[in-house]
Amino acid sequence: MTSGTSVSRRTLGAVQLGIAALLLAQPLALRSVTAGAAIPTLEEPASLIGLAPPALVAAGAVTLLSGIAAVRGRTLSARASLASPLVCVAVGVALGVDVGPEAVSVPTLRVSGVTPFVVAGAVIGGSLAPVVLGATREDTVALLAGAALLLVALALAPAPALALVAGLLGGGVAIGLLWTLDAESWRP
Template sequence: MASVSRRALGVALLAIAGLLFTQPFVLRSTPTIGDELPTIADPGSPVGLLAPALVAAGAVVLVSGVAATRGRPLAPRWSLAAPAVSVAVGVALGVDAPAAVVSDPALAVSGTTTFVVAGSVVGASLAPVTLGATKGDTVALLAGVVLLLAGVFAAPMPALALVVGLGGGGAAVGLLWALDAETWRP
Protein backbone atom coordinates (compact mmCIF):
# COMPACT_ATOMS: atom_id res chain seq x y z
CA MET A 1 0.00 0.00 0.00
CA ALA A 2 1.39 3.37 -0.97
CA SER A 3 2.11 5.86 1.76
CA VAL A 4 -0.28 8.78 1.78
CA SER A 5 0.90 12.10 3.12
CA ARG A 6 -0.43 12.96 6.54
CA ARG A 7 -2.10 16.18 5.41
CA ALA A 8 -3.86 14.47 2.49
CA LEU A 9 -5.13 11.85 4.93
CA GLY A 10 -6.41 14.69 7.13
CA VAL A 11 -8.34 16.20 4.24
CA ALA A 12 -9.87 12.81 3.45
CA LEU A 13 -10.81 12.34 7.13
CA LEU A 14 -12.41 15.79 7.22
CA ALA A 15 -14.47 14.90 4.14
CA ILE A 16 -15.59 11.66 5.81
CA ALA A 17 -16.50 13.59 8.98
CA GLY A 18 -18.53 16.07 6.95
CA LEU A 19 -20.37 13.21 5.29
CA LEU A 20 -21.08 11.59 8.66
CA PHE A 21 -22.36 14.88 10.12
CA THR A 22 -24.68 15.65 7.23
CA GLN A 23 -26.48 12.31 7.29
CA PRO A 24 -28.51 12.97 10.49
CA PHE A 25 -29.59 16.35 9.12
CA VAL A 26 -30.68 14.70 5.87
CA LEU A 27 -32.60 12.06 7.82
CA ARG A 28 -34.23 14.76 9.92
CA SER A 29 -35.42 16.68 6.89
CA THR A 30 -36.68 13.63 5.00
CA PRO A 31 -40.42 14.06 4.45
CA THR A 32 -42.54 11.29 5.89
CA ILE A 33 -45.58 9.85 4.20
CA GLY A 34 -48.15 9.35 6.91
CA ASP A 35 -47.04 7.23 9.83
CA GLU A 36 -45.52 4.49 7.69
CA LEU A 37 -41.92 5.65 7.68
CA PRO A 38 -39.94 6.04 10.91
CA THR A 39 -38.29 9.39 11.50
CA ILE A 40 -35.40 10.64 13.55
CA ALA A 41 -37.94 11.90 16.10
CA ASP A 42 -38.56 8.32 17.26
CA PRO A 43 -35.42 7.17 19.08
CA GLY A 44 -36.69 3.58 19.14
CA SER A 45 -36.83 3.36 15.35
CA PRO A 46 -33.81 2.27 13.31
CA VAL A 47 -33.64 5.71 11.74
CA GLY A 48 -33.72 7.38 15.17
CA LEU A 49 -30.87 5.14 16.32
CA LEU A 50 -28.65 6.26 13.44
CA ALA A 51 -28.34 9.87 14.55
CA PRO A 52 -26.23 9.37 17.74
CA ALA A 53 -24.05 6.79 16.01
CA LEU A 54 -23.35 9.06 13.04
CA VAL A 55 -22.70 12.11 15.23
CA ALA A 56 -20.31 10.14 17.46
CA ALA A 57 -18.43 8.72 14.47
CA GLY A 58 -18.27 12.14 12.83
CA ALA A 59 -16.88 13.78 15.97
CA VAL A 60 -14.11 11.19 16.37
CA VAL A 61 -13.16 11.35 12.69
CA LEU A 62 -13.28 15.16 12.69
CA VAL A 63 -10.91 15.53 15.64
CA SER A 64 -8.49 13.02 14.14
CA GLY A 65 -8.78 14.70 10.73
CA VAL A 66 -7.96 18.12 12.15
CA ALA A 67 -4.84 16.71 13.82
CA ALA A 68 -3.78 14.92 10.64
CA THR A 69 -4.34 18.07 8.57
CA ARG A 70 -1.94 19.84 10.89
CA GLY A 71 0.59 17.08 10.18
CA ARG A 72 0.53 15.62 13.69
CA PRO A 73 -0.89 12.54 15.33
CA LEU A 74 -3.87 13.14 17.60
CA ALA A 75 -2.77 13.55 21.22
CA PRO A 76 -4.86 11.66 23.79
CA ARG A 77 -5.79 14.85 25.65
CA TRP A 78 -6.81 16.63 22.44
CA SER A 79 -9.11 13.71 21.70
CA LEU A 80 -11.24 14.96 24.60
CA ALA A 81 -12.56 17.52 22.10
CA ALA A 82 -14.56 14.78 20.34
CA PRO A 83 -17.30 14.61 23.03
CA ALA A 84 -17.58 18.41 22.98
CA VAL A 85 -17.98 18.37 19.20
CA SER A 86 -20.63 15.67 19.49
CA VAL A 87 -22.57 17.76 22.03
CA ALA A 88 -22.51 20.79 19.72
CA VAL A 89 -23.66 18.81 16.68
CA GLY A 90 -26.28 16.90 18.69
CA VAL A 91 -27.79 20.11 20.02
CA ALA A 92 -27.72 21.65 16.55
CA LEU A 93 -29.51 18.58 15.25
CA GLY A 94 -32.23 18.94 17.86
CA VAL A 95 -32.94 22.63 17.32
CA ASP A 96 -35.92 23.21 15.10
CA ALA A 97 -36.22 26.67 13.58
CA PRO A 98 -39.71 27.47 12.31
CA ALA A 99 -39.56 27.49 8.53
CA ALA A 100 -42.37 30.02 8.09
CA VAL A 101 -40.81 32.77 10.17
CA VAL A 102 -37.04 32.93 10.00
CA SER A 103 -36.82 36.23 11.90
CA ASP A 104 -38.66 34.76 14.90
CA PRO A 105 -36.02 34.13 17.59
CA ALA A 106 -38.10 31.36 19.16
CA LEU A 107 -36.38 28.03 18.65
CA ALA A 108 -37.82 24.73 19.76
CA VAL A 109 -35.62 21.89 20.93
CA SER A 110 -36.69 18.44 19.85
CA GLY A 111 -37.46 15.79 22.45
CA THR A 112 -34.81 13.48 21.00
CA THR A 113 -31.99 15.94 21.62
CA THR A 114 -31.04 14.38 24.95
CA PHE A 115 -30.90 10.90 23.41
CA VAL A 116 -28.80 12.07 20.46
CA VAL A 117 -26.43 14.09 22.64
CA ALA A 118 -26.05 11.38 25.28
CA GLY A 119 -25.55 8.61 22.73
CA SER A 120 -23.06 10.61 20.73
CA VAL A 121 -21.10 11.56 23.88
CA VAL A 122 -20.87 7.86 24.75
CA GLY A 123 -19.49 7.07 21.31
CA ALA A 124 -17.18 10.07 21.07
CA SER A 125 -15.75 9.24 24.50
CA LEU A 126 -14.19 6.15 22.99
CA ALA A 127 -11.52 8.34 21.36
CA PRO A 128 -9.92 9.51 24.63
CA VAL A 129 -10.46 6.09 26.21
CA THR A 130 -8.74 4.31 23.33
CA LEU A 131 -5.89 6.78 22.94
CA GLY A 132 -5.44 7.11 26.68
CA ALA A 133 -5.16 3.33 27.01
CA THR A 134 -2.87 2.79 24.02
CA LYS A 135 -0.60 5.78 24.64
CA GLY A 136 -0.50 5.55 28.45
CA ASP A 137 -2.22 8.84 29.22
CA THR A 138 -4.13 8.18 32.43
CA VAL A 139 -5.77 11.62 32.55
CA ALA A 140 -7.31 11.23 29.09
CA LEU A 141 -8.35 7.67 29.89
CA LEU A 142 -10.10 8.62 33.14
CA ALA A 143 -11.70 11.74 31.66
CA GLY A 144 -13.00 9.66 28.74
CA VAL A 145 -14.47 7.06 31.10
CA VAL A 146 -16.15 9.78 33.17
CA LEU A 147 -17.64 11.32 30.00
CA LEU A 148 -18.80 7.91 28.81
CA LEU A 149 -20.53 7.19 32.12
CA ALA A 150 -22.05 10.69 32.20
CA GLY A 151 -23.48 10.10 28.73
CA VAL A 152 -25.00 6.79 29.81
CA PHE A 153 -26.52 8.27 32.96
CA ALA A 154 -27.89 11.33 31.14
CA ALA A 155 -29.60 9.30 28.43
CA PRO A 156 -33.36 8.81 28.58
CA MET A 157 -32.79 5.23 27.34
CA PRO A 158 -29.36 4.30 28.75
CA ALA A 159 -29.05 0.84 27.21
CA LEU A 160 -29.88 2.04 23.70
CA ALA A 161 -27.63 5.08 24.05
CA LEU A 162 -24.78 2.83 25.17
CA VAL A 163 -25.20 0.35 22.33
CA VAL A 164 -25.70 2.98 19.63
CA GLY A 165 -22.91 5.23 20.92
CA LEU A 166 -20.44 2.38 21.22
CA GLY A 167 -21.41 1.20 17.75
CA GLY A 168 -20.80 4.59 16.15
CA GLY A 169 -17.68 5.46 18.14
CA GLY A 170 -16.30 1.94 17.81
CA ALA A 171 -16.79 1.99 14.05
CA ALA A 172 -14.98 5.33 13.84
CA VAL A 173 -12.07 4.11 15.99
CA GLY A 174 -11.89 0.95 13.89
CA LEU A 175 -11.83 3.00 10.69
CA LEU A 176 -9.13 5.26 12.08
CA TRP A 177 -7.18 2.25 13.38
CA ALA A 178 -6.94 1.11 9.76
CA LEU A 179 -6.44 4.49 8.05
CA ASP A 180 -4.35 6.39 10.61
CA ALA A 181 -2.19 3.73 12.20
CA GLU A 182 0.40 6.26 13.39
CA THR A 183 -2.10 7.81 15.78
CA TRP A 184 -4.34 4.96 16.82
CA ARG A 185 -2.15 1.86 17.05
CA PRO A 186 0.14 1.36 20.04
Protein backbone atom coordinates in the same frame (compact mmCIF):
# COMPACT_ATOMS: atom_id res chain seq x y z
CA MET B 1 11.45 20.24 2.48
CA THR B 2 8.64 17.96 3.58
CA SER B 3 8.96 14.24 3.33
CA GLY B 4 6.64 12.04 1.30
CA THR B 5 5.18 10.68 4.51
CA SER B 6 4.01 14.08 5.75
CA VAL B 7 2.39 14.91 2.41
CA SER B 8 0.67 11.55 2.41
CA ARG B 9 -0.41 12.09 6.01
CA ARG B 10 -1.84 15.50 5.16
CA THR B 11 -3.69 14.05 2.19
CA LEU B 12 -5.11 11.36 4.45
CA GLY B 13 -6.18 14.12 6.84
CA ALA B 14 -7.99 15.97 4.06
CA VAL B 15 -9.81 12.77 3.13
CA GLN B 16 -10.73 12.26 6.80
CA LEU B 17 -12.11 15.80 6.98
CA GLY B 18 -14.26 15.12 3.92
CA ILE B 19 -15.56 11.90 5.43
CA ALA B 20 -16.23 13.69 8.72
CA ALA B 21 -18.24 16.36 6.90
CA LEU B 22 -20.33 13.67 5.23
CA LEU B 23 -20.87 11.82 8.50
CA LEU B 24 -21.88 14.99 10.34
CA ALA B 25 -24.25 16.02 7.52
CA GLN B 26 -26.08 12.69 7.32
CA PRO B 27 -28.19 13.18 10.47
CA LEU B 28 -29.43 16.44 8.94
CA ALA B 29 -30.45 14.51 5.83
CA LEU B 30 -32.17 11.92 8.03
CA ARG B 31 -34.23 14.56 9.85
CA SER B 32 -37.14 14.07 7.46
CA VAL B 33 -37.18 10.34 8.26
CA THR B 34 -36.59 10.69 11.99
CA ALA B 35 -38.66 13.86 12.55
CA GLY B 36 -41.71 12.04 13.91
CA ALA B 37 -39.72 9.34 15.63
CA ALA B 38 -39.59 9.13 19.37
CA ILE B 39 -36.73 7.73 21.40
CA PRO B 40 -35.90 4.32 19.90
CA THR B 41 -37.38 1.25 21.57
CA LEU B 42 -37.10 -2.46 20.91
CA GLU B 43 -40.90 -2.78 20.99
CA GLU B 44 -41.17 -0.63 17.88
CA PRO B 45 -38.58 -1.79 15.33
CA ALA B 46 -39.31 1.16 13.02
CA SER B 47 -38.03 3.52 15.71
CA LEU B 48 -34.57 1.94 15.57
CA ILE B 49 -33.76 4.34 12.71
CA GLY B 50 -33.22 6.74 15.60
CA LEU B 51 -29.93 4.94 16.34
CA ALA B 52 -28.39 6.38 13.17
CA PRO B 53 -28.07 10.08 14.12
CA PRO B 54 -26.07 9.59 17.35
CA ALA B 55 -23.88 6.95 15.69
CA LEU B 56 -23.16 9.20 12.71
CA VAL B 57 -22.45 12.23 14.92
CA ALA B 58 -20.04 10.21 17.08
CA ALA B 59 -18.24 8.79 14.05
CA GLY B 60 -18.07 12.24 12.46
CA ALA B 61 -16.65 13.90 15.58
CA VAL B 62 -13.93 11.28 16.04
CA THR B 63 -13.02 11.40 12.34
CA LEU B 64 -13.03 15.21 12.37
CA LEU B 65 -10.48 15.45 15.17
CA SER B 66 -8.29 12.76 13.65
CA GLY B 67 -8.45 14.56 10.30
CA ILE B 68 -7.52 17.91 11.83
CA ALA B 69 -4.50 16.34 13.52
CA ALA B 70 -3.44 14.61 10.29
CA VAL B 71 -3.78 17.78 8.21
CA ARG B 72 -1.53 19.53 10.71
CA GLY B 73 0.99 16.70 10.29
CA ARG B 74 0.62 15.54 13.88
CA THR B 75 -0.81 12.60 15.70
CA LEU B 76 -4.02 12.99 17.66
CA SER B 77 -3.10 13.32 21.33
CA ALA B 78 -5.20 11.70 24.01
CA ARG B 79 -5.98 15.07 25.60
CA ALA B 80 -6.91 16.68 22.29
CA SER B 81 -9.35 13.82 21.71
CA LEU B 82 -11.29 15.08 24.74
CA ALA B 83 -12.78 17.64 22.33
CA SER B 84 -14.68 14.84 20.58
CA PRO B 85 -17.54 14.74 23.13
CA LEU B 86 -17.79 18.54 22.93
CA VAL B 87 -18.17 18.34 19.15
CA CYS B 88 -20.84 15.67 19.69
CA VAL B 89 -22.81 17.92 22.06
CA ALA B 90 -22.60 20.91 19.71
CA VAL B 91 -23.66 18.96 16.62
CA GLY B 92 -26.33 16.98 18.50
CA VAL B 93 -27.96 20.11 19.88
CA ALA B 94 -27.69 21.87 16.51
CA LEU B 95 -29.47 18.97 14.84
CA GLY B 96 -32.25 19.08 17.41
CA VAL B 97 -33.05 22.76 17.01
CA ASP B 98 -36.11 23.34 14.88
CA VAL B 99 -36.49 26.67 13.15
CA GLY B 100 -40.01 27.88 12.43
CA PRO B 101 -41.03 29.35 9.09
CA GLU B 102 -40.74 32.89 10.50
CA ALA B 103 -37.49 34.70 11.04
CA VAL B 104 -35.19 33.15 13.57
CA SER B 105 -36.10 34.38 17.01
CA VAL B 106 -36.16 32.82 20.45
CA PRO B 107 -39.88 31.88 20.35
CA THR B 108 -39.49 30.06 17.01
CA LEU B 109 -36.63 27.87 18.18
CA ARG B 110 -37.41 24.66 19.98
CA VAL B 111 -35.44 21.54 20.71
CA SER B 112 -36.92 18.29 19.44
CA GLY B 113 -37.79 15.48 21.81
CA VAL B 114 -35.07 13.09 20.63
CA THR B 115 -32.22 15.58 21.10
CA PRO B 116 -31.24 14.23 24.57
CA PHE B 117 -30.98 10.73 23.10
CA VAL B 118 -28.93 11.93 20.12
CA VAL B 119 -26.59 13.96 22.33
CA ALA B 120 -26.17 11.16 24.90
CA GLY B 121 -25.50 8.49 22.26
CA ALA B 122 -23.08 10.73 20.40
CA VAL B 123 -21.21 11.67 23.58
CA ILE B 124 -20.89 8.00 24.48
CA GLY B 125 -19.36 7.30 21.07
CA GLY B 126 -17.21 10.42 21.14
CA SER B 127 -15.91 9.56 24.62
CA LEU B 128 -14.43 6.35 23.29
CA ALA B 129 -11.63 8.31 21.57
CA PRO B 130 -10.04 9.67 24.77
CA VAL B 131 -10.56 6.31 26.47
CA VAL B 132 -8.77 4.41 23.69
CA LEU B 133 -6.00 6.97 23.21
CA GLY B 134 -5.60 7.44 26.97
CA ALA B 135 -5.22 3.70 27.43
CA THR B 136 -2.81 3.16 24.54
CA ARG B 137 -0.67 6.22 25.30
CA GLU B 138 -0.77 5.80 29.08
CA ASP B 139 -2.42 9.18 29.63
CA THR B 140 -4.37 8.62 32.82
CA VAL B 141 -6.03 12.04 32.81
CA ALA B 142 -7.52 11.56 29.33
CA LEU B 143 -8.51 7.98 30.13
CA LEU B 144 -10.33 8.94 33.33
CA ALA B 145 -11.94 12.05 31.82
CA GLY B 146 -13.17 10.05 28.82
CA ALA B 147 -14.51 7.28 31.05
CA ALA B 148 -16.25 9.83 33.29
CA LEU B 149 -17.88 11.51 30.27
CA LEU B 150 -18.99 8.14 28.97
CA LEU B 151 -20.56 7.18 32.30
CA VAL B 152 -22.27 10.56 32.75
CA ALA B 153 -23.74 10.39 29.24
CA LEU B 154 -24.91 6.85 29.90
CA ALA B 155 -26.53 7.88 33.18
CA LEU B 156 -28.32 10.86 31.60
CA ALA B 157 -29.49 9.07 28.45
CA PRO B 158 -33.26 8.61 28.07
CA ALA B 159 -32.73 5.04 26.80
CA PRO B 160 -29.30 4.07 28.18
CA ALA B 161 -28.96 0.66 26.53
CA LEU B 162 -29.83 1.93 23.05
CA ALA B 163 -27.73 5.08 23.50
CA LEU B 164 -24.81 2.80 24.40
CA VAL B 165 -25.43 0.70 21.29
CA ALA B 166 -25.59 3.81 19.08
CA GLY B 167 -22.45 5.27 20.63
CA LEU B 168 -20.50 2.05 20.37
CA LEU B 169 -21.56 1.62 16.75
CA GLY B 170 -20.56 5.15 15.78
CA GLY B 171 -17.47 5.77 17.87
CA GLY B 172 -16.29 2.17 17.94
CA VAL B 173 -16.53 1.60 14.21
CA ALA B 174 -14.88 4.96 13.47
CA ILE B 175 -12.00 4.21 15.85
CA GLY B 176 -11.63 0.72 14.39
CA LEU B 177 -11.42 2.08 10.85
CA LEU B 178 -9.09 4.90 11.85
CA TRP B 179 -6.92 2.39 13.72
CA THR B 180 -6.42 0.65 10.38
CA LEU B 181 -6.28 3.65 8.04
CA ASP B 182 -4.43 6.15 10.25
CA ALA B 183 -2.24 3.89 12.33
CA GLU B 184 0.19 6.71 13.14
CA SER B 185 -2.46 8.52 15.19
CA TRP B 186 -4.23 5.60 16.78
CA ARG B 187 -1.80 2.78 17.44
CA PRO B 188 0.59 2.95 20.40
